[in-house]
Amino acid sequence: MQRVLPHAMMLLAVVAACTAHATEDVVAKIRRQSQEFSDASASGDTATLARYLDDRVVFINEGGDIATRQDIITPGPAGPKAVSNRLVQSDFHIELHGKVAVTSFTDNATVQLGDQAMRPRFRSTEVWLDEGDAWRMISSQTVALSDDPPSVVLAPEALDEYVGTYRAAPGFTVTIARQGNQLVSATNGAAPTxxxxxxxxxxxxxxxxxxxxxxxxxxxxxxxxxxSRREGHGFEFRKVG
Incomplete structure (x- = not known):
């Protein structure tokens, strides 16, 4: 015999289903808008950028610069025709807090110059606000993800030139040694890398x-x-042995 739910329980089930569907719609909308914003950033489509940005957006780009909405939507100088840029998002994640959506994702760039290509990556978090007529971005922050550069092979006698002990301050030393055709470094006697x-x-x-x-x-x-430099800053080590 089929069980019949009380009217109140059926109503709650309908409301829950509608809420879940509405949430899915918002998630799909924000994900689409976020990718479109990335596409517009790559192509210089300022009309799309303007449509999705709130007037008071707080925007920090991968270089650490703070940009206003006007900075972002003002067309820049035309780039070389031989260069193309494409951004594809991955690792997309979204959290909804009422009328606020917080996203995180990776922008995977492909910058083509003739037959050469580079593929930098950027990690971003965006905050979108439901402003009644549309969801608009009110905040964005991006960091560039660093990759190891290509390495070159140095001759064994060239490697030997770096071997020794270096000191930055009393009690802070770095020892560089050669193991075969490989240099290794150890700080204050720790395991070499x-x-x-x-x-x-x-x-x-x-x-x-x-x-x-x-x-x-x-x-x-x-x-x-x-x-020893990081982000343009560093400490000096003198060779002492």
Missing amino acids: PLLAEARDVLFTPGQARARRIFERDGHGKVTGFS
Whole structure:
């Protein structure tokens, strides 16, 4: 025998189904608008950017610059015709808080220059507000994701030039050694980690793409120390052994 739900329970079920459907519609709408905003950013479609931006948007781009709505929708100089740019989102996630939607995602760029291509990635969070007539972006923040640069192979005798102990301050030393055709680095006697060369006198640790070690030489070409840099700032290490 089929069970008949009381009227109140049926009404609640209908309301819940409608709410879930409305939530799905909002999620689909925000996801579509967010991708369209990325597309417009890549192509310079200022009309689409203007349509989706709130007048008081707080916008921080991947370079750390704070831009106003007017900054974003003002057309810039035309780029070279040989360059194309495409942004495809992945890892999209959204949280709804009433009339506010908070998203996070990765923009995967493909920048084509002739037969060359580069593929930088950017991670963003956006905040959208239901303003009655439309959902508009009220905040955005983006960071560039760093990848290890290509490495070059240095001759064994070139690697030997970096071997030694370097000191930045009492009790803070870095030791560089050669293991076969590989340089390794250890700080204050910790476990050694690999060092690769981006270019002569520019070394990096795999997985730490934001950091570089820039080596210095004296007038005779002998390595005297290095600058450990990150985001353009760093500490100086002098070779002591």
